Structure formats: structure tokens, C-alpha cells
Amino acid sequence: MDKIVRINMTDRSTRIETVPEAWAGLGGRALTSTIVANEVPPTCHALGPNNKLVFAPGLLSGTAAANSGRISAGAKSPLTGGIKESNAGGTAAKMLAKLGIQALIIEGQPKDDEWYSVHVTKNAITIAEEKELVGAGNYCLINQVQARYGLAVGVIAIGPVGEMKMLTANISVADPDSRIRSIGRGGLGAVMGSKRIKFISIDDTGTPPVMPKDGPKFKEAARLFAKTLLDHPVSGQGLPTYGTDVLVNILNEAGGLPTRNFTSGQFDGHDKISGETMHATIVARGGSPTHGCHAGCQIQCSQVYLDKEGKYLTSGFEYETIWGMGANCCIEDLDDIAEADHVMDDIGADSIETAVMFGVAMEAGVLKFGDGKEVVRMLRDEIGKGTPLGRVLGGGAAHVGRSFGIVRVPVVKNQGIPAYDPRAVKGIGVTYAMGTMGADHTSGYSIATNILNVGGHVDPLSKVGQVELARNLQIATAAIDSTGMCLFIAFPALDIPECLSSLIDMINARYGIALTGDDVTALGKSVLKLERQFNLAAGLSKEHDRLPEFFNYEAIPPHNVMWDFTPEELDAFWDF
Amino acid sequence: MDKIVRINMTDRSTRIETVPEAWAGLGGRALTSTIVANEVPPTCHALGPNNKLVFAPGLLSGTAAANSGRISAGAKSPLTGGIKESNAGGTAAKMLAKLGIQALIIEGQPKDDEWYSVHVTKNAITIAEEKELVGAGNYCLINQVQARYGLAVGVIAIGPVGEMKMLTANISVADPDSRIRSIGRGGLGAVMGSKRIKFISIDDTGTPPVMPKDGPKFKEAARLFAKTLLDHPVSGQGLPTYGTDVLVNILNEAGGLPTRNFTSGQFDGHDKISGETMHATIVARGGSPTHGCHAGCQIQCSQVYLDKEGKYLTSGFEYETIWGMGANCCIEDLDDIAEADHVMDDIGADSIETAVMFGVAMEAGVLKFGDGKEVVRMLRDEIGKGTPLGRVLGGGAAHVGRSFGIVRVPVVKNQGIPAYDPRAVKGIGVTYAMGTMGADHTSGYSIATNILNVGGHVDPLSKVGQVELARNLQIATAAIDSTGMCLFIAFPALDIPECLSSLIDMINARYGIALTGDDVTALGKSVLKLERQFNLAAGLSKEHDRLPEFFNYEAIPPHNVMWDFTPEELDAFWDF
Known part of the structure; x- marks a missing residue:
């Protein structure tokens, strides 16, 4: 990877640059955050002409390393107001790496109302006006783009939600089966929409494989690395069998499964939405319980979920989505949740932010807790079509909270809190509070050690050791997110020395x-500190490193615990 | 004034306390800000149980001093996230002062969904469940409350917008003619709604007049003070004749009349909405061009505006409202704007925030620029009724901006920028940026010196002297807001030494x-510093003391000027 591609949407020019020395050795999140921190004014409007949207494959993208297929996107987030990196699988990372593109930087903003597409090949970067696919959902869009450029072409796209610049908008990345992987969090799809790019297509035809400098050494290390993924019980057995949804019963048992908009830690209907039930359902209908989101994945935590008629419904059906629409919204029908997942993928809405939002909307009385059919309808007909109600809901959890004067709004830095109650699993609470990304479980997944006993055990209900745990995990995660590796390699990395x-x-x-x-x-x-510095300069002071107030005075059953960290205890996170 | 009244809405208890020594000598804003800063956790949810809503008459309230009838309300603002004081005329300040109540502090929050009213008399503070008037508009409500308790009773109330806890909600105060004065800014009506108090009625029957310690000295000073109000051309002639709307032509001439959502500084239709036109219209229809918002007002900048049929339409019809719906939304029909003003008073929406919001909504394509009839309809049928679109619009300018991904959103600290373009009148820009209240012209009214040549002259288009000007005006204003005085005494105070x-x-x-x-x-x-301290602790860092980015790169005609202060220049505001 030896070049930086800049696309200026103000004048539709492109520029290819050599990689500056300071960016050598940086990939994925380390690179997107470095570019955003260096080039984006922290107080700019995230949807204005001075924000930049950066795509970067990881350090190991394009190689034969197992699970190295993640692509990072970075920008100032219109949702959090701070720096953002979010990553996904799919085919794009590998293709960019093969094309030698270390980063693709989208700058400026058209002054007109046209839409554009960007086509990337070995020979040229082409910006074209796009009319045909404006308004298209992601499933249709990927098919059409691949019909236009060939089945193997990589696609990075936004759905209608991104076109409408809603703060729940994600960026979709086509996977090897032309299904959808999501750069989910922080409204990066709205940034892409503000650049008026409907999709980027990538054709790596004619590029050689990425060759390591030391082939034999690489091969040996890759073999050993892959073995550790298979040897660890989480990455080698739990995730491949049940997917991430294996966590429903585990979190319910731990009393940390946020239910009915974070008013309980246990959900009566947990069995109906559990990984075990999902596995049985998929098998019974002839779907596939294992599936990889990118070539070279050895964990295969994805799946192909069919409906009752045996028709494809969704893939990449994650615990956080199922928790969010399930326990959090009290929806017990896994098919309803799967359909909601399908629609969210298609319209391009982050399933975590959207699910947390629906919990708040249900509390506001916009719809009833448990009404999965109405959730699907609202996704399709309100959010997807940008009706007034869709504009309320599409703004995410905090936006709905502000719209209706709701106090119990589970967000940090304006971003919805995922799937693990911070009162009952205190390490993840520290990650939510202190993370540079806003509430984000993937930024320091303390569940590993608090609940799964990976990397030791830290009692989830005690404050002792949580700040250190969250800090160490966030540091490690910032590094892993820079390699192009799937975060699930952290499980073996925490337990098997040979992995790291x-x-x-x-x-x-x-x-x-x-x-x-x-x-x-x-x-x-250094990545964390760089991101923190950007956030401070953007106005996210230490007072934003806090959980919402209601966690301090509402005890959550069954443990009846509150959030009890002092500001000083939390701020010690940054002592490194 | 010798007592503090506390009303706890969690258990519906009341408590009467003697005034703590530290609060002696404090009134109005100085007292509300002191109480909020001392007792409200800065990071609390503004609509949650830990915010407090404080009402305080000023130091001179209840006396015979001219223009001393303002009542202050304070709380953490749900709109800005910082401390808030906003004040209005009406009869309540005088009554509270006569009752000896230095501050009325509303704490806690009911756990049920009932609505309540509070009745204050010499003998008792009574909290009662309220059913009849829930949902009522302010005009109807004031009439009904006065029918219940007597025509002379004071009323502090919220309309449907406050009940729905929308961030544009104001608090209405009945004036001597049972018309409506507004504690407008910062969404304090939503805080009152969150306490589930529909109205507070005040009966001062049986209380003696407020007697100065030194009667003769007071009488002599009051006479001299009143004379300075009459002697100054602004408070003695301009405001009494044309009301505050006298400013339309003046600001248009100066090129600082924000037009079409802040894209120009001049409005073609300025003559149709000017104070001169308003005056002629009122006179022709048999309305009253002069009217006071409280007993003892000598400026009489209010008016009684009748419709074409000679029926009462509105009162307290301010320049900022007329600018906002007029130039900013390109509405040229003064009757449409007057009707919008009537509806906003009735539903309880801040006319500045709402008008700035409509400018953004028009830019988003929700309705057309210039469509006054549709504005009135949306106020009545969407915002007033809490439809989904009403929930979008009722959240204010920034909320609409977030809903539609609009970049040109004129707000500071989330609060709409009023009536004076900061690029063309740079002193007011400094006030908007640095004010503790969010964008608020009344917090340091540089227009006086930049445009009206009151208190000298500082060139509005040059940066020179603006920070000092805004600082000195904000310091003086914080003091004036503590006396119960109308801010318009600042005009003589800046020019006639005997006034101060x-x-x-x-x-x-x-x-x-x-x-x-x-x-x-x-x-x-000390008031400013106290407020600033609260804001910092609430997470409003110096990065929030900035104008929105678009002012930095969009030049405004006719002067084609941009906003050009550096962060360092602005931050020097706090060097005192």
C-alpha cells in the first residue's frame, strides 16, 4: 500500500499522493483517526464542507492472514460531535489493499443537489453523476452496481437514510455473497450523504496479491495465528455455532441484559431470542448457522437466516441487534427482529442506534413495547421514507429523547448504549463513559473479562479493577482496529500468548x-490520546465522559445496582 | 422580602425558609443563578428530578420604581444544557415581592402522570391536582384561572408546548390586562412541564405595599430615575412610538437584518413589517400603539394590535418576533406574523427560537419561504398538537437542523441566534458567542453602541473594541437583570449619568x-462568573463559546463580511 487517494467533491477532482512519512506504518483506525485529527477542524459542522470521510484498510488487509478483512471509516461524527472510527467486513478492505490504496479521503461538498458515484480501478478514479440508483435500498443497489461492473466488484454505499443525512445512517459494505456488512456507528452514512456520494465501487482486476516482505515467516506466523483462533472456546466454538447471539442467555443470567429501555437486567422472553433458538431455527429452515463476513474469516460468526418460507431474510444477525429489538423493546418474535434487521440493512440504518432509539420511542408512547410488526413498518414507511415521524426516529435515541422530553435516554456523547447494562457489568460502563467514540461496546469489550472469564475475571458488580480493565482493553482495541483484524481475535489474544x-x-x-x-x-x-485530543478541541470535555444521570438513581433488577463511579475515579482512565 | 418558598413536587410538600445570609441582597437573575449554581447538579438531566425551577422578583420589585416589574426564572436549560435565566413583565414579580417571597423554588418531580397547580397566598401555598385546564392554551387558561380566583390574581403558566416538554416551550406570565408576557428563552416551559405544574396563581390580597427603608430618599431617586427614562430619545420617544419594531428599518439599513435564514443582511420587504408600518396599521384599526407590560412601566413599548376586523390579535409584538417570521422567513404580511405571535403566546412557544427554527425548516423544504399561512397552521395544528412534525419543529432550530441534516443552523449553545447578524454587527456576535445563556441579544445588547450610538459608537463592521463592548454590556446586564428592572433602562443608563x-x-x-x-x-x-462556572461543569467548554461554522465561510450581503474572530480573541472576553 503506497498511495493516498483524495477525492474532492467540491470540484469533483481526484488526486493520488504518495504516503507521507508520518503515516507509514499506520492502517485502519490509526490512520483514519490520524487523518481526521490532522485535517478536520474539530469545531466544523460534521455535515459541512470541511469534514472529511476517510476509508482505510488495515495493516494486514489483503494478506492471507485469517480475519484480516475489516475496513475502517473515519470522520467527525454528526452524532457524537467527536471523532469517529467504525469498521466492517466485506470485500472492500482487501480490494483497496490490493490496489495499493492506504487511504481514500473524501473532501469538500458539491454546491449543487446532484448525486455522484465513485469508481475505483487500477487505472483510474472516476466520479460520475448518479441518477438511476438514487433512493435505492442497499440490497438492490449492490445487485445493480454488480450488474453494472461485474459480480466481483466491491461496493461501499449508503441507503436512503444516509441520503437523508439522518444521524442513524450507516455505511454498507458488500460481503463476498453480495450481502451487507455495516460500518454502523456514529452516523458516518450521513457524512457520506453530505458528500453526495451514493456509492463507491471498487474493481481490483489486474492487481497482484499483497506479498509480504518475508513470505515464509509470514506463512508460519499466519498458520500459528489461525490455530489460536480455532483453539479458543469463544472464537473456535461459541461464536461459530451460535453467532454473537450466544450472549442473550449469558447476559440474561448475569442480570445485565438491558430490558424495556434499561429498566431491568433480565428479559422474560430471553429463550425466544437466544442464540440457541436462532441456531435451531436456522437449521430447521435450511439456512446456514455459519458464514463469514469476509474471505479468510475463520470464526464464521455470521449466518444465513431464512424466513418461514425458506427465503433469505438476513445475515450478520448480531446479538446487539437482537438484544436491542428483543429485550430492549420487549419483542419476542425472532422473525420480526430478523425482518427489522433486513430492513435496517436495506435502508442503511445502524441497528444498535435504531434499536436503542425504539426503546426510547416506546417509552415516549410512539409505539407499544413488544410491537415488532410496527417496528418493521416504521423502519420501512417512516424512517425509510423520511416522513416527519421518520425524521424524529431517524435521528437516534438522544434525538427522540429530546423530541419527547424523555429523561431515561441511554446514550453517552449522544450515541446509544448497546446491549450490556453498565450498572450490572461495570467494566463496560467505564468503556461507555470514557470511550472516544461515544457509547461503544467494541471500543473496550470488558464483557470478555467481566462475564466470559476471558483474560481472567473481574467481578462485574464491583468497581474494583474496572477502570484498569477498560483502559487496557481500549488501548489493545485501538491497536487491533488498526490492523484490519476482526475484534474477535481479542478472545484468543487475551488467553493464548501465541495469538498476539x-x-x-x-x-x-x-x-x-x-x-x-x-x-x-x-x-x-497514541491513537486513543489523539482521538481524545480531537474530542476536547471539538468541545467534548470530561463532563461528557459520563453516563446519563438516571443510571445514578435508578437501580436495575435483579441485582438492584446503580452506577456508582465518581468523576475522579472515571477521569483516572486517562492516567497513562 | 424575607422568605424562600420551596415546593417539592416529588411528595407535593412545601416549605417556607428564612433567607440565608448569602442570598441577602440578591434578586432576579443574581438569585436564580446563585440558587441553580448551588443546588442543581450541573450534569443532571434538565427535565429530570434533580433540576430546579426558580422564580425570583428583582431587588426593586414591588416598589414604586418605574419599570421594576420583571420576574426572573432560572434552571438548567434543556435547550442549551447550561444555566438559564430569562425574565418577563406581568404582575407576578410585584405580587411575589409584596408577599415577601424572595424566591420560589420548585424541586423534584411527581412519579405519576397527574398535573398540578400551585396557589400562593399570604396564608398558604397550596398544591392541587389540576384536570380542567390541562391542554389549555394560555389565553384561555389565564381567563379561567382568574375566573376561579379573581381578576387580579397573578398567573404563571405553560401552554401545550410546555406540557409536551418541547424545547421551544416558554413560561407565560399574565400582564395587567390579562395578556401574555413570556419568559421566553431556553425551554424553561419544558422544565415547568417536567415538574408537572400547569400554572401557579398568586393572590397578594392583604399584603401591604413594599415600603423602602428610607421613603423620602427613595421617592426622590425614583423621580429622578423616571425622568431619565423620559429624557432619552430611545426609551422616551422611539420605543413608546414604534415599539421595538422600530429596529426593522434601522437594521435593514445597517445590512444586519438576517434574511432568508441568515443568507442576506437586507430584506426587500422591510417596509411592510417595519415599526412605522405597524404603528400606522395599529392607529388605523383603532388599536393602541403604546401599552405597558407591567404596572409602573414608563416606556410603554408594547402595543395592542388588532386584526382587520378590529379584534384583538396580539400584544408585546416585538421586533425579534417580527424579524424572525418576517425577514428571516421572508413573510411580508404583518397580520400573518401577528397571528403567529398570538398562536405562539397561546401554545406557549418562544417566538425567537420558533422563528429561527422556521427559517431552518424552510431551508430544509418543510414549507416554503414566505408562507405565513402555513407557519400559522403548523404552529396551531402541528406544534400545538404535538404531531410528529410538531415534535420536530417544537424542538427548535438546532433540533430541526439535526432532523434534516442542515448545515446553516444559526445557533450558539443550541439556542437560536436572534435578529441581528453577527457578521455585520460584530459586537452582538461576541455576545452571542460568549454569553452564558446561549445566543441571546438581551444578555449584552451591543446594538445600542454598534448601531444606535447609545453609550458612544463602536464600528459594527470592525473587530476593534467589540470584545470589550460585549463584556461591559454583559456585566452591566447581569446586574440590571438582578434588580427587576426592564433592560431598556440601559439606554438612558449608557448616556445619562443620573440614571444609574x-x-x-x-x-x-x-x-x-x-x-x-x-x-x-x-x-x-460575579453573576457571570458563577454562570460560566456552572456551564463549564455542565460540559459547555470554551469550544461552545463559538458561532456556528458557516459564519466563517459565508459572506453576508450587502457588506459581504464574514465572522473573523479567532478563538483567542473571543476567549479574552473572560479576562476580568
């Missing part, structure tokens, strides 16, 4: 360098 | 103390 060492060996063999574990930690630290 | 000295003499004679001009300045400084 072989990962570093792969990077060293790929680039002919000699990183140590300390270098990786230092990278993670 | 007689004001201080009145306070000294009222309380038997010996304040100097320096003491008053010190009070203003």
Missing part, C-alpha cells in the same frame, strides 16, 4: 519491520 | 444599604 505474538510476527513479516508488543501498546495509546 | 446613580440610590433607600457603582459592577461580574 504471531499477529505481531505477521505485521513484521508483511512490512519487513521489527515491532514488539510494547510498540503495539504504544500505538494503541 | 438614581437606580443605585433607589436600591440603597429600599434596603438601607450603601452600594456604590463599583458594587453593582462587581455583582454583574
